[in-house]
Amino acid sequence: MREPFALANFLSRWVPSVRHDLASSDSETTTLSDLLDLAGQDDLERWHELGFGYLDPRGAEWLRHTVAARHERLAADDVVCCAGAQEALAAVVAALLTPHDHAVVVLPIYQPSEEAVTALCTATGVALRATDGWCLDVGAVEAALRPQTKLVLMNMPNSPTGATLDAATMDDLVALCRRRGLWLVSDEVYRHTLDRSHGLGATPAVADLYERGISIDSLSKGYGLAGLRVGWIACRDRRLLAAALNAKNRMSSCLSAASEILAQVALRAEDRILARSRSVGERSRARLDALIAQHPETFGADASHNLAFAFPRYLGTEGADRFANDLAGRADILVLPASLWRSRLGQVPTDHLRIGLGRLGAVPAFDALDRYLFVAVQ
Ligand SMILES: Cc1ncc(COP(=O)(O)O)c(C=O)c1O
Incomplete structure (x- = not known):
């Protein structure tokens, strides 16, 4: 029996009933009509002529071209579209890993991603270093390698920690992978x-x-478009992409026809869409920073650099899990205790909270959290 999916279970337990959702890490979504208002003439024509037969399993050429153009040196054929990042990741590891292989997984990581790997081969976890602002120790990655290691998997920028890799660390990691012939996913x-x-x-x-x-x-x-279910794999190695496409085709034959067009609209208008997401995130972060400064007995400083979520340490004696459950039950406010990123491959932080910043409801939620904390210390 598979380990329960801790994060999904926690969300299904609380999301339907709580008033303030600070658990989500996706940005505020948009309506269909607002998205179509951003469409150019050619995309609108596609939209009105839309049919619903099977499509190119790689994703429409024009969509892959738009994705590729966001990279420095990729062409449309260096991209395969999938039903979200989750299917893309599952297809890549299914294409690469056999039971004889070994993988290194940087922790913490989204539980389904770790399990996509561990279902196929043995794996070693390498934890981001909490004491160092969640740095990756490339020496620890090297020490975890075995002769049969095929790939290194990471989620970077990382959730829940908010970690990013600085240029020197990324260069070291790429150099290590190149020396050892490893895939870096x-x-x-x-x-x-x-x-x-x-x-x-x-x-x-x-x-x-x-x-x-x-x-x-x-x-x-x-x-903010998780419901479109559009993700992709980008890689310069066409043999890898062909193998990943094979694996993807076993899961789903093509994208939704409507989603392909709406994804194209969103990517072409990404400056406006992402500017809005960042401005919501910046407002939320400013409010959260003020709240953290007012409650130094409750929260440590937040070192994350993402506007989708924050990751402060929880300092209360009852621990982050208990706090999050009490907060949901008593104050209708949902935040995620870090223990939900559980791993079979190593330790993950348990004394932090991941707090969503991307939704318009975040600021009122922080006001409610402020009131709850004020009453709690009386
Ligand atoms: C790190 C990470 N990767 C992938 C996913 C899944 O993304 P998608 O909805 O595009 O499949 C999630 C969803 O929460 C995530 O947190």
């Missing part, structure tokens, strides 16, 4: 919501940096 769904000091350009996609770099991305987070 990076789930990059949180690249679009980095704060100003860590903007997009500061954290290149691994597919641009490395010939065996595989970037996984989607419209689910910073674009």
